Amino acid sequence: MTTITEQTAETPKLTPKDFASNQEVKWCPGCGDYSILKQVQTVMPEFGVPKEDIVFISGIGCAARFTYYMDTYGMHTIHGRAAAIASGVKALNPRLSVWVVSGDGDAFSIGGNHFIHLMRKNFDLNYLVFNNQIYGLTKGQYSPTSEKGKVAKSTPFGSLEEPFNPSELALGAKCSFVSRSLDRDPKHMQMVLRRANAHKGTSFVEIYQNCPVFNDATFFAFSEKETKKEQAIFVEHGKPLIFGNNEEKGIKFDGIVPVIVDMNTSGVSANDLWIHDEQDKTKANIMARFFDNTFNDEHFPRPFGVLYAEDRPTYEQGMQEQIEELVARKGKPSLDKILSGDKTWTIL
């Protein structure tokens, strides 16, 4: 097994360019994936992990081509299975920095089973889902995150299904780090990527990504300045939940129900608002539901940032500790002992 060494002072400092492979990037012009690739390449050098210790694993779809564009180790696999393959990589060599890149169809439809199980197992890896609410590579069918009624190639009269709410799904699957960002907010995405990298456990990063060809402008409400402040809320640990064009709106609890208050008119101050606590799963569950749910018929802004972060042992750590404990208690049997088993007889 290769030993992975910490980056030392002598190691030349890497730059974002060092993480670009020699392959031509072939996404459509204007695709949100370009921004994500750029932000990932931007933050990578900060992590101090040598390039050879980084592995990108992707499934199938536009997003999955990401792997070819990173000058790290990488495997572009099959549809939906990146999570399972990444599990094997991390289980065998826990010291590798493993990144999974997936799309909404790849992660939540064909790979749905692997997604939920990966979340609960809690390998220390990062799972990025580029959510564009459409199947792009197969040219425009509705996806499991498309809104109900979506008119697409396979649903000319509108889709009949409720979409997944990825944050809620991840929390329900016991994910230890649930976050959301968007392609058109580079700084925010970099922040979330840094947090994901720092988190020990499976870091789920949902990234709203514009597909200019098949689902253009789907997320513009959260990124364009005309609507962003009313439609999106950027949450930070320890800070009150404030949004609105003039940062005049806040969210507080009325019993167990969240309510939106106007701080200018209600007499409620920022100190009285819901203070975001990443480690509070109950509140994270409510926050995740700022999606298509309303509370008391009020429409809530879509949350971005780290919704939930929990410290808990990782799968590979548990696996390693169990092995070490067994070795300490029982020792390692010789191959001869394994071959013979406990009961033998001799023929003379």
Next chain:
Amino acid sequence: MESTLAGKPGHHSAMVEAESIVIRFSGDSGDGMQLTGTQFTDTAAYLGKDLSTFPEFPAEIRAPIGTTAGVSGFQVHFGSVEIFTPGDQYDVLVAMNSAALKVDLARLKKGGIIIVNTAGFDKKNLNLAGYPPGVNPLEDGSLEEYTVYKIDITRFTKECLEGSNLGMKEIDRSKNMFVLGLLFWMFDEPMDFTITFINEKFAKKPEIAEANIKTLKAGWNFGDHTEIFTTRYKVSPANLPKGEYRNISGNQATAIGLVAASELSGLPLFLGSYPITPASDVLHELSKYKTSNVKTFQAEDEIAAICAAIGASYAGGLGVTTTSGPGMSLKTEALGLATILEIPLLVIDIQRGGPSTGLPTKTEQSDLMQAMYGRHGEGPLPVIAAASPADCFDTILEAARIAVDHMTPVIVLSDGYIANGSEPWRFPSAADLKPINVQFTTENNNPGGTFLPYKRDEKLSRPWVVPGTKELMHRIGGLEKQVDTGNVSYDAKNHEAMTRLRAEKIEKIADGIPDIKPETGNASGKTVVLGWGSTGGAIKTAVRELIEGGYDVAHIHLKHINPFPKNLGELLKGYDQVLIPEMNSGQLIQLIRAKYLIPAIGFSKMQGLPFTTSELKHKILELIK
């Protein structure tokens, strides 16, 4: 077939020498017949008899009590001569209830012994077993041609444990020990091994251990003291090659083979698996070896199991996945990925009756075509098969060697018959096992340029670079690769070149496969029986018996099915006729006919059961005459 036990002299407890004996323990799923059979087997094995076993159980864990659907059987064939099969028919049938007798009587030899638990023949049990009202086989004379011992085992067990603190259910569950004790007495086998086993198994429940031992001894004493049994039988130790032996099942040998492959290659072992009958025991067994650089991973499904194994191989381990038919189907897409990635991987298919859920607990050799061709696109893979329980060990080592030498997934075929069956194994010493050489690539193979992950060596195998290796970062994936660079390529000529290269690489494995020779019989002649996989024991026995009878017949047994040993075609052409028995409707025969253009003759059995020796002999004789 006449039983060797028939017509023996009849004074009290005469000891008669028998060459080999087949016993069938048969009862309800909850009657403990598997344990009884295993204990009898272990004792016979430790005393140096050669043997072969055949556990046969229903797919339901607890089918309705007393019904024929719930009958669980364990067959053991032991002898002072070489034994290669669990026996076509049995000399002794232990029937714990009416259903057991009904199901298993047909394969009892004429004149054989039946030991019945009469408590299992009351009105209720007879009815459950489907005997017509008023009919009791123990009383209507239908068993006249057998020697029947009617014993109320249930009552004797109760009486024996009267006054113990055990509940009625626990007392009733001890009755298999009474049977075991009685059989030990009948076949002059000691009880010591089982007593040790019981004490170890119930170390924390001494009252259960005590009850079991008491019942075991009661069974022995019953044989010894009552005058019911006229004869005892002695089977001398077999004249096996000198050495140290253990008893081993195919699934155990598979698990141990994997541990050995890991140690011999220095590669950490990673098993990704999802529970499925009859493969789960490999996962169970391997999970015990976590201290030996083994990681086992029970995945969320069959697909994740193989995918995790692919990930582990990519990261520099020996990735393995174990499964059976339906799971094999689920894995095929990922197997295609492993094929184009050209990384080592072992895919072990413990075949069972299909299609679909089919016969989960019954055996079949029906996945050969799936192993050969069951992938989209063209991606041939090496396929090898195990011939007997112990042979699973050698087969796994061979598979691991091919996988790392040739950078390829390897499909290993075992089946339910040898997976659960057991035989004595003269196990090797670690020092006698050949190391498996693994060369990770750490230097750029294209000095001055970009590393070429698909540049091939003389075997056409590509470099294995483990993530973590400096300067050799590269990307691989499921899209078609450009020759040498491994970059994505849709170029027409390149795809044709890569398709040919992948196939040629697999063909080249044959360079390292030794010439095949007949296991039994001459290297040319009138008739040859060509087998593969678990039919090995039955064919060997049949062919040996026919050769002894003066017939010109030989037996060739294939381990390597893709590619075939290079001399196979020439060898087969040296015989006038080639018979291919398979537990399927004829799969190897299609490969042989297509490749060598010889008019091979097929012999199929699709009953979820292995071939019997007599079936094979009959077929061979039909052909010879």
